[in-house]
Amino acid sequence: MKLILLGAPGAGKGTQAEILSEKLGIPTVSTGNIIRAAIRDKTALGVEAQSYVDSGGLVPDIIVVRMLQEYLRENNCTDGYILDGFPRNVQQAQTLEEMGVSIDHVVNLCVDDETIRQRLGGRMVCSGCGCSYHIAYKPPQVANICDSCGSALIVRKDDTPETIDERLRVYHEATEPLVKYYGKKGILSMVNGSCSMNRITENILNLVLLTVR
Ligand code: AMP
Secondary structure, three states: OEEEEEEOOOOOHHHHHHHHHHHHOOOEEEHHHHHHHHHHOOOHHHHHHHHHHHHOOOOOHHHHHHHHHHHHHHOOOOOOEEEEOOOOOHHHHHHHHHOOOOOOEEEEEEOOHHHHHHHHHOEEEEOOOOOEEEOOOEOOOOOOEOOOOOOEEEOOHHHOHHHHHHHHHHHHHHHOHHHHHHHHHOOEEEEEOOOOHHHHHHHHHHHHHHHOO
16 A cells, blocks of 8 residues: 655654554655655765755755665565655655655644644654654653663754744645645545544544445
């Protein structure tokens, strides 16, 4: 199965992708994580991508698509995957089709902008495995330490208030049109992203398992 999780930054795509990956037995492919790893490792593409990520903008399609293609080639994704953070605009969605990737289902996690600001404002991520936490809604058991792998938790550079506003603006301008795009293809479901984490997972699973090819 190939599933796309759509939604604003902070809508819960990463968290749901981690849970669904385990339940469905398919990997998550997160372009945000791929880009952050490339920046951390100072690869040529990572160095090019850094300023776009830091300012809250989108990394140019040509760079992201190359990173995604490399990742899919080097990792075992033959049984399908969950795409988190890709596509981010209509051009990327068309590129996915040109790559011959056939998507079974697209889930849009709907969360209003104010909730997004609160969520991203208190977010911390694991510097080791990338797991997400929140200072109020999902604190780690030990302060600043990841429950899963024990690495230090950090605040992402692009989770500052100004950058959050820019990411929301970019989301509405570039990414939100994908809701219409996939709606027209008849493979889109809308899921309320403001319920409890478990309820959201349940709703997504009900939808995707009903329509799996
Ligand atoms: P995320 O972790 O999905 O919020 O992504 C973090 C940042 O990585 C975004 O704000 C963008 O700068 C960049 N990014 C991630 N995925 C994409 C994509 N598909 N296209 C362009 N930029 C991306």
